[in-house]
Amino acid sequence: xxxxxxxxxxxxxxxxxxxxxxxxxxxxxxxxxxxxxxxxxxxxxxxxxxxxxxxxxxxxxxxxxxxxxxxxxxxxxxxxxxxxxxxxxxxxxxxxxxxxxxxxxxxxxxxxxxxxxxxxxxxxxxxxxxxxxxxxxxxxxxxxxxxxxxxxxxxxxxxxxxxxxxxxxxxxxxxxxxxxxxxxxxxxxxxxxxxxxxxxxxxxxxxxxxxxxxxxxxxxxxxxxxxxxxxxxxxxxxxxxxxxxxxxxxxxxxxxxxxxxxxxxxxxxxxxxxxxxxxxxxxxxxxxxxxxxxxxxxxxxxxxxxxxxxxxxxxxxxxxxx
Amino acid sequence: xxxxxxxxxxxxxxxxxxxxxxxxxxxxxxxxxxxxxxxxxxxxxxxxxxxxxxxxxxxxxxxxxxxxxxxxxxxxxxxxxxxxxxxxxxxxxxxxxxxxxxxxxxxxxxxxxxxxxxxxxxxxxxxxxxxxxxxxxxxxxxxxxxxxxxxxxxxxxxxxxxxxxxxxxxxxxxxxxxxxxxxxxxxxxxxxxxxxxxxxxxxxxxxxxxxxxxxxxxxxxxxxxxxxxxxxxxxxxxxxxx
Numbered sequence: 243x244x245x246x247x248x249x250x251x252x253x254x255x256x257x258x259x260x261x262x263x264x265x266x267x268x269x270x271x272x273x274x275x276x277x278x279x280x281x282x283x284x285x286x287x288x289x290x291x292x293x294x295x296x297x298x299x300x301x302x303x304x305x306x307x308x309x310x311x312x313x314x315x316x317x318x319x320x321x322x323x324x325x326x327x328x329x330x331x332x333x334x335x336x337x338x339x340x341x342x343x344x345x346x347x348x349x350x351x352x353x354x355x356x357x358x359x360x361x362x363x364x365x366x367x368x369x370x371x372x373x374x375x376x377x378x379x380x381x382x383x384x385x386x387x388x389x390x391x392x393x394x395x396x397x398x399x400x401x402x403x404x405x406x407x408x409x410x411x412x413x414x415x416x417x418x419x420x421x422x423x424x425x426x427x428x429x430x431x432x433x434x435x436x437x438x439x440x441x442x443x444x445x446x447x448x449x450x451x452x453x454x455x456x457x458x459x460x461x462x463x464x465x466x467x468x469x470x471x472x473x474x475x476x477x478x479x480x481x482x483x484x485x486x487x488x489x490x491x492x493x494x495x496x497x498x499x500x501x502x503x504x505x506x507x508x509x510x511x512x513x514x515x516x517x518x519x520x521x522x523x524x525x526x527x528x529x530x531x532x533x534x535x536x537x538x539x540x541x542x543x544x545x546x547x548x549x550x551x552x553x554x555x556x557x558x559x560x561x562x563x564x
Numbered sequence: 565x566x567x568x569x570x571x572x573x574x575x576x577x578x579x580x581x582x583x584x585x586x587x588x589x590x591x592x593x594x595x596x597x598x599x600x601x602x603x604x605x606x607x608x609x610x611x612x613x614x615x616x617x618x619x620x621x622x623x624x625x626x627x628x629x630x631x632x633x634x635x636x637x638x639x640x641x642x643x644x645x646x647x648x649x650x651x652x653x654x655x656x657x658x659x660x661x662x663x664x665x666x667x668x669x670x671x672x673x674x675x676x677x678x679x680x681x682x683x684x685x686x687x688x689x690x691x692x693x694x695x696x697x698x699x700x701x702x703x704x705x706x707x708x709x710x711x712x713x714x715x716x717x718x719x720x721x722x723x724x725x726x727x728x729x730x731x732x733x734x735x736x737x738x739x740x741x742x743x744x745x746x747x748x749x750x751x752x753x754x755x756x757x758x759x760x761x762x763x764x765x766x767x768x769x770x771x772x773x774x775x776x777x778x779x780x781x782x783x784x785x786x787x788x789x790x791x792x793x794x795x796x797x798x799x800x801x802x803x804x805x806x
Contacts, residue, residue, distance in 0.1 A: 424676075425676065426667045426674060426675070426676040426679065429656075429660060429663055429664045429667050429668070429676070430664070430667070430668060432653070432655070432656055432660075433653055433656070433664050435655075436653035436654060436655055436656060437651050437653055439615070439635075439651070440647065440651040440652075440653065441653070441664065442634075442635045442636050442639075443613055443615075443635055443636075443639060443644070443645050443647075444639060444644070444664050444665050444668055444669065444715055444716070444719055445636050445639035445640055445664075445665070445668030445669045445670075445672070445719055446636055446664065446668050447636045448636070501655075
């Protein structure tokens with residue numbers, strides 16, 4: 243075999259400066275803007291965007307990176323919410339409760355992962371949906387009463403603290419997705435997505451990599467659930483188990499750009515802004531519009547909104563170089 | 565003996581695709597596996613790489629019984645393969661495709677950038693270094709075949725199984741690929757190749773195994789096989805004026 247001491251050529255195109263710049267601008271905006279406006283509806287909107295980003299990133303780790311379409315992510319969200327809330331209400335420091343909620347979601351994921359990963363493709367999707375629905379109905383039967391924050395917590399409640407937590411989670415989840423994609427583990431995880439049998443023949447332990455992606459995905463979905471439980475004053479314990487949360491996470495990943503790190507960020511912002519607009523103006527039909535939008539994106543723009551961005555960036559760079 | 569098959573059979577719903585095949589392969593040799601379509605060549609490959617377990621018989625690799633070892637674990641032990649219908653990982657870069665082998669194969673490099681550097685050398689060997697950053701799906705068929713080979717080689721195999729690597733190549737590509745296969749053997753890697761290009765196999769193989777209807781009908785050096793009556797009847801055919 244030829245050996246070379248030559249340096250590896252740079253494999254990435256020369257647009258690296260764009261990314262740190264975009265991150266800095268986005269972060270500055272996320273920190274400064276809500277404080278300047280300081281209105282409840284803005285804190286709310288920004289909270290929802292951050293929660294959406296975290297959920298989209300979480301779903302993308304399993305659905306985008308490992309290629310396993312889960313329709314059961316609401317289960318992880320719900321477990322995170324219920325565990326965090328119960329522990330917190332019973333005097334556990336909030337951050338500890340939040341982490342236990344995330345770990346509980348991941349533990350549940352590991353338990354259901356081994357059997358559901360025996361299913362492939364659409365059967366895996368149906369299996370995860372069934373597991374999540376069974377859990378939701380069980381919770382609804384056993385916890386039929388509204389869960390409301392104790393008066394002492396309501397007294398010291400403020401929206402900005404909820405937003406900062408959600409922002410922190412969005413950043414942490416995005417950072418985790420980025421690091422996962424750069425790690426050696428991503429080779430196996432993406433390999434499983436591309437071709438299970440070929441990856442296995444190349445030494446990739448398929449189940450182990452699927453479980454790794456699932457576990458990480460579930461931790462962050464559980465943390466998102468915990469943040470939801472921290473924000474909502476009162477709700478039915480069943481609510482965070484609704485399939486809506488699964489489909490929001492899925493749509494954010496698809497709309498932004500499946501299998502990428504920046505996709506869920508773009509998707510989360512876009513999805514929440516559009517949804518809030520539509521929900522305010524067209525309450526009855528906004529779900530239908532989203533369904534249609536989703537179908538259009540999947541069919542016409544499989545790379546999501548990021549694809550538009552990438553295409554125009556390439557075009558712009560070509561014009562600049564001339 | 566690097567590989568030892570003892571009475572290996574595989575039946576699919578009663579149909580015996582491979583029927584009681586026994587053979588041995590020494591280290592550092594090239595074994596050519598030939599036979600008509602449906603003879604069970606690819607099934608035998610799948611049995612050696614562990615895609616499914618045999619219905620009967622045992623498989624020994626490097627002195628160990630691997631009959632019930634999973635495919636990824638066989639790769640860790642040093643068995644790597646290419647697929648008849650090439651299966652590179654399309655959305656990954658050419659370099660990442662090879663790096664998978666280096667990160668997960670035998671004697672793996674767990675550090676990703678070091679593994680990438682090592683895989684880059686493997687890409688140079690098969691002539692794909694210039695395309696390292698491209699997505700695998702953008703490659704031509706020949707280059708995809710090279711990439712499959714690079715991915716398998718990056719896993720540092722002791723035994724390399726090539727499933728019709730030469731099929732679909734033009735004559736000059738066949739020649740360069742044959743030279744490449746020989747240089748891989750010279751690195752000390754044992755090779756089993758399934759091939760329909762009998763001339764090519766006879767040119768580089770040390771040992772030939774002929775399968776027909778799932779059974780091993782002949783085994784020997786290329787010269788012995790070329791004049792074996794049953795092989796001529798089953799596969800090679802008689803020249804008209806013989």
